[in-house]
Amino acid sequence: MSSSVSPLAPKTVPDMPVIAGVRLATAEAGIRYKNRTDVLLAVMDKGTAVAGVFTKSKCPSAPVEWCRAKLKGGKARALVVNSGNANAFTGKTGRASTALTAKIAAKAVGCSESEIFLASTGVIGEPLDATKFDGVLGRLAETAEPGDYLAAARAIMTTDTFPKVATATVKLGKAKVTINGMAKGAGMIAPDMATMLSFIFTDAPIAPAALQALLKAGVEDTFNAVTIDGDTSTSDTLLAFATGAAAAHGAPKISRASDPRLKTFVKAFNQVLANLAEQVARDGEGARKLVRITVEGAKTKVSARKIAMSIANSPLVKTAIAGEDANWGRVVMAVGKAGEPADRDKLSISFNGIRVAKSGARDPSYDEAQVSEAMKAPEIAILVSLGLGKGRDRVMTCDLTKEYVAINGDYRS
Amino acid sequence: MSSSVSPLAPKTVPDMPVIAGVRLATAEAGIRYKNRTDVLLAVMDKGTAVAGVFTKSKCPSAPVEWCRAKLKGGKARALVVNSGNANAFTGKTGRASTALTAKIAAKAVGCSESEIFLASTGVIGEPLDATKFDGVLGRLAETAEPGDYLAAARAIMTTDTFPKVATATVKLGKAKVTINGMAKGAGMIAPDMATMLSFIFTDAPIAPAALQALLKAGVEDTFNAVTIDGDTSTSDTLLAFATGAAAAHGAPKISRASDPRLKTFVKAFNQVLANLAEQVARDGEGARKLVRITVEGAKTKVSARKIAMSIANSPLVKTAIAGEDANWGRVVMAVGKAGEPADRDKLSISFNGIRVAKSGARDPSYDEAQVSEAMKAPEIAILVSLGLGKGRDRVMTCDLTKEYVAINGDYRS
Incomplete structure (x- = not known):
């Protein structure tokens, strides 16, 4: 939406490695924007653990309510993100729309609807026509590849002036594991609404409860320590997915966040969060400093x-x-x-x-x-x-x- | 300081009656501004009750600390207000400056220093040279007259684009009593700081504790229900003075805020507060609506x-x-x-x-x-x-x- 890149944008963009067990695809679904991607599908292998933290708003969006409910299962097979429409303050229609999106995605990926996670950002108060995902998600599921994280980060932008990605590779036990993250910032434009979305992917084998504890602790001094204008979105969503694929080359399975073997991983995980949070601040609307x-x-x-x-x-x-x-x-x-x-x-x-x-x-x-x-x-x-x-x-x-x-x-x- | 009057300024300014027992005078002390008045002295007759509410800031200005301490006595003989320098965040120098101002004022008026109330608004962090009041306050005490409330309201302006006054006349028992008020708004300019000052004067005979209760209750739905930017000044001060002069023509002496004879007075008192608070909002910096x-x-x-x-x-x-x-x-x-x-x-x-x-x-x-x-x-x-x-x-x-x-x-x- 914005024409010029923030003067505070990072000078370099990291090379984003692939994460075993994660495949990405983007498309132009024409939800609101023209001539740009606006849907991201991330498909995760079976056994992927999921964790999430969300806006504290008392009036959250329909996708936030959906994710909160599905998080209890602890397992994820797919993430669907659309930009252009936040599906917030859309009443019963909004709930029906999330349910339909999940149904289409579950069919496309071949999993249970309870393993589908959703995030929407963009205009609020407008019904989101989920039938637009019909066909699109099926094609995306077929073409999803290990990945272009930068393209994924671009598809979820609204008024962001640059795509936001971060990565870290560390040892877990004796195995190499990778953490990739992407975010979109606090931008908004009429009558869009501030929304911070961020998604973290790792091949480390971390159980859902441990991942949730890591995420909750990590967010405190990163995303929760950034403010643009003190306003809080109805849609803020941070999800973390751990495919566990690194177990195949010897990474230990982690069931508790306090596991001492996690120490280096936690540091890198928090650095990825901090890096993304800082990029959000660097893309504050009109920010010059x-x-x-x-x-x-x-x-x-x-x-x-x-x-x-x-x-x-x-x-x-x-x-x-x-x-x-x-x-x-x-x-x-x-x-x-x-x-x-x-x-x-x-x-x-x-x-x-x-x-x-x-x-x-x-x-x-x-x-x-x-x-x-x-x-x-x-x-x-x-x-x-x-x-x-x-x-x-x-x-x-x-x-x-x-x-x-x-x-x-x-x-x- | 501002050149053009807010488009939201009231279209008419009320005629301000005199209040028996209150005399006003203003002067150009040259504290910061040139070619405009910047000191107000209000002299009250003996027996005047005083009440006050102040900023909730944990870092209040020296004059706020002075007033809070002196309020315990419940009696006032004079109010000294200067614009141009807020005497805030001026450390020990600031405390010495308030003490010296009170000393000069007490000598000028012929009363105890504990009966002097002070308010300052303007630049912060700059020592206020109280010796500038020497001579000035003496002259003002000699020339003070029952009054020009509009001129007084002008002397306390900083970035306000119009002077703010309000008045009401009501019956207390069978006697006519008057309530006059003035305020300055939330304006600020480099490196000045938001300061809301307001002063209420009445000839009603109301004891200090009752006046304090009225003021505390009245501020809740008036000044405390107005916000410009959510920022809170170090200097916000609202003082009420009741000379009791109306007792001479039959107004009953009121010792409790719950006195049923106060009903009409309370309504008018709150209307004056509401009117002034609204004028502050109407003069919000850059406000168009x-x-x-x-x-x-x-x-x-x-x-x-x-x-x-x-x-x-x-x-x-x-x-x-x-x-x-x-x-x-x-x-x-x-x-x-x-x-x-x-x-x-x-x-x-x-x-x-x-x-x-x-x-x-x-x-x-x-x-x-x-x-x-x-x-x-x-x-x-x-x-x-x-x-x-x-x-x-x-x-x-x-x-x-x-x-x-x-x-x-x-x-x-």
């Missing part, structure tokens, strides 16, 4: 997270960064409004390593010209030291520009 | 407030309104993220009286052209019916325009 916010010296990590999120979601802080102003006063404001323990007179604030405030007042030693120069950088690090305890946390966001308002408000004109 | 959000059918009023605030603070909802789009999908999103009980399939949403969504889906009966026309109005009413219970609440906000980003982000260029 990536902002990393660290809060230290809080009473607890939870308290540090709340304060960091209060700063990250403050329109005043975000517009100041867009204006290349090290406006620590607005950071103090955001610390104050978080409602967490904070003592103004112990507060220190730095922008890109330059301390501008300390002990409850302007740092007399800082050089305005030096700070102004530092604020021109495409990445801004804000460090807030509360001086109260050992709680520390980090979150990521982007600046708030006129382009954000234009993308989200001007589309009618 | 006033937005009234009503949530009904929630489990409780508290739940309705949380959902209404979630909608009011959503950048996606606010940019959609700026774009004149009845984007009910974003309203659903904001309902969902509030975390309060909500059932998507029972949700109805109207914009300016036109129902666009019902029972969890687009309302099939609505006419897009009619809604588009309605969205061009300068005032937008959003009604969300949850269909769960009897909880109902209203909040007010404004749209989010590119001008907001420009005012808060572009000031450097």
Whole structure:
């Protein structure tokens, strides 16, 4: 949808290896977009474990409700993702549409409907005509190949300005295992809605409960630590699939997330999540600067997270960064409004390593010209030291520009 | 600071009567601005009761801390307000500055320092040179007159585009009493900070504890139900002063807020607060539309407030309104993220009286052209019916325009 790539897009795209047990195919189903792919089918071998985390919205989309229900089985054979229509706030029609999509996919793949996982992103409130998948999914199932992950990432884009993929290869026991991930970001356009979708694939043999525990823990400091505008989609979906194919060349079967053999794997898994989450922030609507916010010296990590999120979601802080102003006063404001323990007179604030405030007042030693120069950088690090305890946390966001308002408000004109 | 008056400014300004026992004076102290008044002194007769509510920020300004401490005495003889410097995040210097200001004011008025109330708005993090008040406050105390409330409201403006005053005259017992109020809004400009200041004056004889109870109750559905961007200032201050002068012509002395004779007064008092709060929303930075959000059918009023605030603070909802789009999908999103009980399939949403969504889906009966026309109005009413219970609440906000980003982000260029 967007014509120019975000200036914060990664300079290089990784080569994505294949994952044994996963086959991908994309198509143009013409759901909304023209001349671009808008359906992804991922077919997984039998025995694939699945885990998922979803939006906390009290008004989730029909596909989110479908996935939540099917997750109990712990097994997946296929994932169907469409862009262009989120199938959100579509009432009974929406539920019927997910059921029909799953039925078509199950027939195409040759499995139970309860092994089909669904995600939709795009316009909301419009009924999704699932009959469009009829035929398409059958063809995709026949032509699915081990894979082009970048093409898959492209098919699920909406207002994203670049496809988002990440990969890692590590040892599990003595066997090599691979983790591939793709994501689409927080983009939206009239009357589309913010949706973050991400899918992780691995050939590691990890049981559903262990995979779920890994995913739940991993998301906390990655996807849950990224915010664009504080708004929460009805459709946010993160699914992980473990085919277990690496067991054939000696990878140990893992049934508990606490298994010590998982240590290296967990690190790589979390890095893939972190990498994708950062790419989502880098593609924030209208974003010109990536902002990393660290809060230290809080009473607890939870308290540090709340304060960091209060700063990250403050329109005043975000517009100041867009204006290349090290406006620590607005950071103090955001610390104050978080409602967490904070003592103004112990507060220190730095922008890109330059301390501008300390002990409850302007740092007399800082050089305005030096700070102004530092604020021109495409990445801004804000460090807030509360001086109260050992709680520390980090979150990521982007600046708030006129382009954000234009993308989200001007589309009618 | 701003050159053009908000298009949402009230078309008429009320004639402000005098309040017996209150005298006002303004001056150009040259704190930051040139060629405009920036200090207000209000002198109250002996026996004036005072009440106050303040920002919930954990990092309040020095004047807020001063007022909170002095409120315990319940008596006021003078209020000193300066614009141009908020004396916030100024550490020990800030505390010394408030103490010196109070000392100068107490000498000028001839009272105890504990009867002096202070408010500052403007740049933060800059030491406020209180010696600038020396001489100025003495002259103001000598020249203070019953008054020009509009001139007073002008002296406390920062980025406000119009002065904000309101008045009401009602019976208390058989005596006529008057309530005057003034406010300054949420405007801010580099590196100034959002500050809402409001001051209420009445000649009604109301004891401090009763006045405090009235103010605390009154603020809930007025100032606390208005949001511009969800950010909270370090300096928000609302003070009420009751001189008691109306007792001389027969107004009964009120010692309890629950006194039935107060009924009409309370209504008028709350109307003054509501009027001022609305003017603050009408002067939101870059605002082109006033937005009234009503949530009904929630489990409780508290739940309705949380959902209404979630909608009011959503950048996606606010940019959609700026774009004149009845984007009910974003309203659903904001309902969902509030975390309060909500059932998507029972949700109805109207914009300016036109129902666009019902029972969890687009309302099939609505006419897009009619809604588009309605969205061009300068005032937008959003009604969300949850269909769960009897909880109902209203909040007010404004749209989010590119001008907001420009005012808060572009000031450097």
